Structure formats: C-alpha cells, structure tokens
Amino acid sequence: MNMNDESNDRKINMKMLAKELNLSIATVSRALKDSYEVSDQTKARVKEAAARLNYVVNTQASSLRSHKTYTLAIVVPEIGDSFFTQVINGIESVADKKKYRVLICMTHDSYEREISVINELTNGRVDGVLISVASNTRNGDHFNALKRKGIPILFFDRDFKEINAASVKTDDFESAYNATCHLLDNGCKKISLITVRGGVSIFSAREEGYRQALIDNHSKPGLPDIIHCANEHSDDNIAMIRDHLLKARPDGLLLTVEHLSTDAYTACQLLGLKIPADIKIACFTTQLTAGILNPALTTIQQPAFEMGQKAAELLIEYLTYKYIQLENQHLVLPSRLILRDSTSLT
Amino acid sequence: MNMNDESNDRKINMKMLAKELNLSIATVSRALKDSYEVSDQTKARVKEAAARLNYVVNTQASSLRSHKTYTLAIVVPEIGDSFFTQVINGIESVADKKKYRVLICMTHDSYEREISVINELTNGRVDGVLISVASNTRNGDHFNALKRKGIPILFFDRDFKEINAASVKTDDFESAYNATCHLLDNGCKKISLITVRGGVSIFSAREEGYRQALIDNHSKPGLPDIIHCANEHSDDNIAMIRDHLLKARPDGLLLTVEHLSTDAYTACQLLGLKIPADIKIACFTTQLTAGILNPALTTIQQPAFEMGQKAAELLIEYLTYKYIQLENQHLVLPSRLILRDSTSLT
DNA sequence: TTTATTTACGTAAACGTTTACATTTTAAAT
DNA sequence: ATTTAAAATGTAAACGTTTACGTAAATAAA
Numbered sequence: 110m111n112m113n114d115e116s117n118d119r120k121i122n123m124k125m126l127a128k129e130l131n132l133s134i135a136t137v138s139r140a141l142k143d144s145y146e147v148s149d150q151t152k153a154r155v156k157e158a159a160a161r162l163n164y165v166v167n168t169q170a171s172s173l174r175s176h177k178t179y180t181l182a183i184v185v186p187e188i189g190d191s192f193f194t195q196v197i198n199g200i201e202s203v204a205d206k207k208k209y210r211v212l213i214c215m216t217h218d219s220y221e222r223e224i225s226v227i228n229e230l231t232n233g234r235v236d237g238v239l240i241s242v243a244s245n246t247r248n249g250d251h252f253n254a255l256k257r258k259g260i261p262i263l264f265f266d267r268d269f270k271e272i273n274a275a276s277v278k279t280d281d282f283e284s285a286y287n288a289t290c291h292l293l294d295n296g297c298k299k300i301s302l303i304t305v306r307g308g309v310s311i312f313s314a315r316e317e318g319y320r321q322a323l324i325d326n327h328s329k330p331g332l333p334d335i336i337h338c339a340n341e342h343s344d345d346n347i348a349m350i351r352d353h354l355l356k357a358r359p360d361g362l363l364l365t366v367e368h369l370s371t372d373a374y375t376a377c378q379l380l381g382l383k384i385p386a387d388i389k390i391a392c393f394t395t396q397l398t399a400g401i402l403n404p405a406l407t408t409i410q411q412p413a414f415e416m417g418q419k420a421a422e423l424l425i426e427y428l429t430y431k432y433i434q435l436e437n438q439h440l441v442l443p444s445r446l447i448l449r450d451s452t453s454l455t
Numbered sequence: 456m457n458m459n460d461e462s463n464d465r466k467i468n469m470k471m472l473a474k475e476l477n478l479s480i481a482t483v484s485r486a487l488k489d490s491y492e493v494s495d496q497t498k499a500r501v502k503e504a505a506a507r508l509n510y511v512v513n514t515q516a517s518s519l520r521s522h523k524t525y526t527l528a529i530v531v532p533e534i535g536d537s538f539f540t541q542v543i544n545g546i547e548s549v550a551d552k553k554k555y556r557v558l559i560c561m562t563h564d565s566y567e568r569e570i571s572v573i574n575e576l577t578n579g580r581v582d583g584v585l586i587s588v589a590s591n592t593r594n595g596d597h598f599n600a601l602k603r604k605g606i607p608i609l610f611f612d613r614d615f616k617e618i619n620a621a622s623v624k625t626d627d628f629e630s631a632y633n634a635t636c637h638l639l640d641n642g643c644k645k646i647s648l649i650t651v652r653g654g655v656s657i658f659s660a661r662e663e664g665y666r667q668a669l670i671d672n673h674s675k676p677g678l679p680d681i682i683h684c685a686n687e688h689s690d691d692n693i694a695m696i697r698d699h700l701l702k703a704r705p706d707g708l709l710l711t712v713e714h715l716s717t718d719a720y721t722a723c724q725l726l727g728l729k730i731p732a733d734i735k736i737a738c739f740t741t742q743l744t745a746g747i748l749n750p751a752l753t754t755i756q757q758p759a760f761e762m763g764q765k766a767a768e769l770l771i772e773y774l775t776y777k778y779i780q781l782e783n784q785h786l787v788l789p790s791r792l793i794l795r796d797s798t799s800l801t
Numbered sequence: 802t803t804t805a806t807t808t809a810c811g812t813a814a815a816c817g818t819t820t821a822c823a824t825t826t827t828a829a830a831t
Numbered sequence: 832a833t834t835t836a837a838a839a840t841g842t843a844a845a846c847g848t849t850t851a852c853g854t855a856a857a858t859a860a861a
Contacts, residue, residue: 120604122816122818123817123818124817132840132841133840133842134817134818134819134841134842135819135820135840135841135842135843136839136840136841138819138820139819139820139839139840142819146838146839147839147840148838148839148840151839151840163574163577163600165574165575165577165578166578166817166818167519167578167579167816167817167818168578168818169515169518169519169524169578169579169580169816169817169818170515170519170816170817170818170819170846171817171818171819172515172818172846173513173515173516173519173816173817173818173819173846173847173848174817174819174820174845174846175818175819175820175846176846188534188543188544188559189537189540191535194534194535194540195535197534198534198535198561201561210575212558213534213559215544228509228511229511229556231509231511232511232513232514233513233515233847234514234515254509258466342743368743370744370747371743371744371747374747375746375747378747396744397688397717398716398717398742398744398748400717400721401716401720401721401724401748401749402744402747402748403747403748403749403750403751405749468846468847469847470847478810478811479810479811479812480847480848480849481811481812481813481849482809482810484849484850485809485849488849491808492808492809492810493810494808494809494810497809497810512847512848513846513848514848515846515847515848516816516846516847516848516849517847517849518816518848519816519817519818519846519847519848519849520815520816520847520848520849520850521816521849522816579817
C-alpha cells in the first residue's frame with residue numbers, strides 16, 4: 110500500500126466519478142439508479158468505475174435531497190429479550206430484501222426515553238417507525254407529533270390504543286385463557302397471575318384471559334390473585350414472588366413476561382418448592398432455553414419472527430405504494446402453547 | 456387539534472425559526488449550539504422558540520455539512536446473544552452520556568455480510584465503528600478500507616489480528632485454562648472442548664487455554680479432544696455433540712460459546728446422561744438463565760457490560776481529543792468463573 | 802476625541818446528492 | 832432533405848445545515 114492509495118481513497122464522490130468518466134454528475138447519479146434515461150453502455154461504464162473506485166453513495170446527502178431514507182426505526186424497550194430480538198430479526202429479514210435499513214432504538218422501558226427517542230425521529234432520519242411501547246407510557250402526544258410530520262407508525266406486540274395506527278399483535282386474551290385452562294386441567298386449584306406494572310394493553314388482555322378462564326371454570330374464592338412486578342429482572346421481583354408464594358400458597362403461576370421466569374424459578378428454589386409437584390408454572394416467552402430449564406418450562410410461544418416480518422411488510426408496502434390505508438391494518442397472529450414438564454401431571 | 460396545528464407542524468427548519476425571530480439562520484444555528492458568539496438574551500429567545508415549535512435539527516444536513524455524525528456503529532454477529540446484548544447496552548450507556556447515538560448492525564456471522572455492512576459505513580454515516588468480527592472472516596481488506604477513509608475502528612471480544620487497531624477483550628486463555636483446571640479438580644479425566652468453526656482469535660485462545668491446562672495436569676491419552684460446531688443453535692450441533700458423547704465418552708465438556716449450552720444439554724438429555732454425575736459441563740456465557748437450568752450451569756462469565764463501556768469510552772475519547780494513539784490501546788478484562796451444579800462433585 | 806478591541810450578528814459558500822428543465826444527439830417519419 | 836419524435840446527456844437549483852469571513856455597534860484604551 111503506497112501513499113497514493115491512502116490519499117485516493119479519502120472521499121470519493123459523484124463529482125470525482127463524473128470527472129473520471131467525462132460525464133455530468135446528473136448522468137452519473139441516474140446511471141447508478143438504473144434510470145431509463147441513460148444508455149446501457151454509459152450505465153456499464155459508470156458502474157464499473159464506481160466499483161473500481163469503491164464509491165459508495167452518501168446517504169445523508171441523498172436523503173436530504175430526496176426526502177427518502179430507506180431506513181425504518183425499530184423502537185423496543187430492550188434488546189436483551191428474546192422476543193424483541195426475534196421480532197427485530199424478522200423485520201430485518203424483509204427490510205433487507207426490500208433494500209431498507211433498520212435503526213434500532215431502545216427506550217429501556219421508560220416513557221421519558223421513549224418521548225426523546227421518538228422526538229429525535231421526527232427529523233427525517235427514517236421513513237417509518239415500528240414500535241413496541243414502554244410499559245409506563247401514559248400519553249400518546251409524541252406519537253401524534255410523529256404522525257403529523259408525515260412519518261407512519263406501526264405498533265407491534267405492545268400498542269397504545271389511544272392512537273389510531275396499524276398494529277401487529279398476538280392473541281393475548283386467548284392464549285392466556287388457554288394457558289390458564291391448561292393449568293386448571295392439570296389439577297391447579299389456585300392459580301396466581303404474575304405480571305408487570307404499567308398500562309400496556311397486551312398485559313391487560315392477558316390478565317383478562319386469565320380472569321375469564323377462572324370464571325368459566327368456577328374458580329375457588331380468593332381468585333383471581335394478581336401481583337405486579339417491575340418490568341425488569343430484579344431481586345425485588347424475587348422477594349415479591351417469594352412473599353406471595355408464602356402468603357397465598359398458589360399451586361399454579363401464569364407469568365406474562367419472559368424475564369419473570371428466572372425470578373419465579375428462583376423464588377421457588379428459595380422456598381424449596383418442587384415444580385411441578387408443588388406448583389406448576391407457565392410463561393409467555395420465546396426463549397430457546399425454556400426446554401432445558403429445571404424443569405423444562407411450559408411456554409406460550411409467540412410468533413415473534415413472523416410478527417416482525419408482517420410488520421415490516423405492511424409498513425414497506427405502505428411506503429412503496431401509498432394506496433393501502435395503513436391505519437386500518439390490524440393483524441393478530443396466534444401463539445402456541447408448548448407443554449413441558451413445569452405443568453405436567455404429577 | 457385544528458388544521459393549523461397540522462400544517463404548522465409539517466417541517467419546521469432553521470429558516471422558519473429565523474424568520475419567526477427576525478434573526479439570521481447563522482445566529483439561530485449558533486444559538487442552538489450555545490456558541491459564545493451569541494448573547495445570552497438571544498440564546499434564550501431562540502431556544503424558547505425552538506421548543507415551542509418542536510424544532511429538531513436535521514441530522515443529515517448537519518452532518519453533511521460538518522462531517523460529524525455523533526453516531527457510532529456497533530457491528531455484531533447477532534443480537535440474539537446475551538453477551539452481545541450486554542455489550543451493546545454498555546456501549547449505549549456511555550454513548551448516551553456523551554451525546555452520541557448508536558447504529559446497531561448485524562452480520563449474522565457471515566463474512567460476506569460483514570463486508571457489505573462495513574462498506575456501507577464508509578459513506579460517512581458514522582464517526583467510528585465498534586465491531587466483533589464474524590467467525591469466518593478471513594481477510595481484513597474491508598477494515599483497512601474503513602481506516603483509509605479516516606473512520607476509526609475498535610474490536611471488542613472478537614478481533615481480527617492482522618489489523619492494527621484498538622481492542623477490548625477478555626482473558627480468554629486464562630479463563631479457559633482455569634475452567635479446565637476446575638473440571639479436572641472436580642474429578643474429570645476426559646474433557647472435550649466443544650467450540651465453533653472459524654478463525655476468530657478468541658476461540659483459538661480459549662482452545663489454547665484448554666490445551667495448556669491439560670498439559671500442565673498430565674492429561675490422559677486421547678486428549679485434547681476438540682469438536683467444531685456451527686456458530687448458531689442447530690439440530691446438527693445437537694447430533695454432532697451426541698455422536699461425540701457416544702464415541703469419545705468424555706466426562707467433562709468445556710463449551711466456548713453461549714448457544715452451545717442448549718445443544719449440549721439437549722444432547723445429554725437424549726442420551727440419558729446425568730449432569731454432573733455422568734458428565735460435567737462449563738460454558739462461556741453471560742445468560743441470566745444459567746442459574747435456573749437443569750442443573751444450574753457453571754459459567755465463565757465475561758464482563759460484557761463493562762467491555763461495552765470501556766470500548767465506547769476509548770473510541771469517544773479518541774474522537775473528542777485526537778491525542779490518544781487509538782491503535783495502540785489494547786484492554787483485557789478479567790472474566791469470572793461462576794461455580795454451579797453442572798460441575799459439582801458427586 | 803480617535804483608535805483599537807470586543808461583542809453580536811449577517812452574508813454567502815459550502816457539504817454531496819437529486820431532479821425539473823433545457824439542450825444536444827440520434828433515429829424515425831415525412 | 833426536412834421535420835418530428837425519442838433518447839441521452841447537461842445545467843443549475845434545491846435539500847437544511849455549518850462556518851469562514853465580513854461588518855456594525857458597543858466598549859475599552861490611547
């Protein structure tokens with residue numbers, strides 16, 4: 110590698126390509142975009158030179174001028190959650206095919222951070238936003254601001270119902286209902302729901318499914334029994350669950366969110382409770398490790414990857430041909446109840 | 456909300472702010488950046504108006520002009536891996552403080568995708584790149600191209616040794632050595648290493664640690680015994696491990712990467728092998744679920760979050776004050792061996 | 802008072818694209 | 832050969848910032 114290499118490589122733009130080829134910048138730009146206005150021969154020349162000189166378009170200049178970024182924002186509470194990870198992979202898989210990029214943003218499940226993340230996105234960095242809202246989001250002004258700037262929004266999994274926007278969700282009510290029935294069928298008399306604080310609709314839907322299953326099965330007094338944890342893995346959660354196990358003595362637990370499985374298992378361990386003999390547990394999660402836990406965990410497995418795919422397809426469809434009425438699109442994908450040892454008959 | 460709101464909100468830029476305030480665009484720009492060239496009174500007026508009108512700077516225009524993006528790229532094989540997730544969170548935590556954003560890119564552990572991701576980043580989208588290389592990356596031209604464009608690069612965890620660049624890693628040799636010794640101490644006579652294909656230096660370092668521990672402890676013939684899996688969770692891996700368990704009959708396994716734990720546990724289950732009675736297992740992982748597996752898994756826990764923090768601090772330090780010689784920075788952080796039931800004496 | 806310095810602002814040229822519009826070249830129609 | 836249409840290219844103005852440079856007003860130094 111000589112000094113020439115070094116200096117040549119520093120910033121090669123269309124102007125240089127144009128000079129190299131004795132063409133105007135306009136023609137170079139069009140050739141690179143396969144415009145019908147430029148001859149095949151010129152296209153070939155331009156592309157050859159671009160490849161040879163390692164030219165890569167400056168997306169900032171490009172989108173500044175064209176108002177198109179070919180980028181989708183994905184806003185999630187956390188990426189340390191197998192569900193969101195799989196959704197992201199689903200989104201990325203279709204985005205990639207359609208020549209879109211993704212910008213992953215985390216809110217750390219905080220309403221305030223969500224506002225600032227969304228506000229940042231109003232500046233034209235992205236063409237659209239796919240979001241799973243924070244559990245304590247209590248107002249949708251930031252979403253409306255985004256919509257008013259003409260940036261379409263689509264909710265996946267956790268939506269915010271006051272906002273009129275497209276959504277892709279799972280059948281939370283039904284799957285919680287079915288899981289509760291399964292626990293009842295396998296002999297549970299006293300099932301508690303362990304869920305998280307915050308007003309996210311999917312959690313209330315899961316709660317409703319749990320309640321309805323109890324009603325339909327003539328549950329004993331003292332039920333429903335619901336406790337609310339923090340929406341992150343924590344020692345407080347373990348203590349809270351342990352106290353509940355001691356006081357209420359449930360023989361079944363339905364956990365509404367992935368990270369609660371570790372806390373619930375730990376609490377049972379601390380008390381010497383045997384799963385499933387003393388207490389049966391089912392959890393909403395997509396973690397692959399569920400099958401090798403002690404004991405293997407019965408899960409309500411959501412179609413996370415597919416959810417991401419559907420969400421991205423919908424949004425990109427809208428961005429490409431504006432003819433679909435995005436706001437009216439509401440998809441519901443079915444979850445699967447995967448039976449494992451943690452709820453088996455003893 | 457009336458029609459006025461709707462239309463007012465659509466695109467508010469510095470020009471409009473300037474007109475609203477009877478100032479020049481330059482003064483508005485400077486006021487928003489707290490330049491010493493503008494009076495406190497004017498700054499206050501500008502900021503008030505900006506807040507009132509929901510102005511947010513167009514980062515594309517800004518970085519196009521200033522050649523500063525205040526964005527770091529994080530390039531990882533996968534985000535569905537607790538280690539990378541935690542590193543990302545570490546990076547983000549310090550980036551946030553220093554007013555940097557992060558752009559997360561996945562290579563899906565493919566050399567080809569890595570090239571295209573890195574090439575995309577040469578166009579000025581980011582100020583620097585933090586990367587953990589794909590396991591089959593066999594050439595560093597794409598990294599050199601990036602460096603030649605003046606974009607600094609820093610490797611975390613998985614580096615590419617032919618490239619002269621900063622790195623933040625863990626003590627792979629020592630921790631593999633210690634884990635192997637621990638297995639030997641607890642009675643293992645025949646320990647196999649389960650690792651992944653590809654020429655990433657951290658895997659060879661872990662392999663060397665394993666080898667050296669065997670040598671130092673006068674291991675039996677037939678050792679070292681090493682098998683190479685695909686670098687993703689797969690049924691092939693399970694089959695491969697099962698075959699190995701049948702043929703070689705090891706009484707100890709050292710797993711070099713997180714996702715192998717599920718495969719190894721599953722393979723043992725299939726063969727009816729009891730952990731730790733029949734076989735003891737230790738694994739490099741940062742997963743929280745390790746403690747509730749069946750049985751709880753002994754882990755070499757890497758300081759993932761801290762690694763992210765250190766990496767980001769180093770890179771941002773360099774970007775802010777160019778006086779440190781980035782390429783000469785090589786940090787090694789110690790891992791911790793967490794003893795659990797999967798390797799306990801029986 | 803005059804001159805020098807400091808403070809606060811304005812002007813205008815970039816940054817690297819895209820694209821409406823104009824122009825030239827080539828081919829087709831008369 | 833002339834006119835008309837189509838194809839290929841060029842010109843120049845945007846997109847929304849930042850910043851070098853210039854200038855006027857206010858203050859300090861002479």
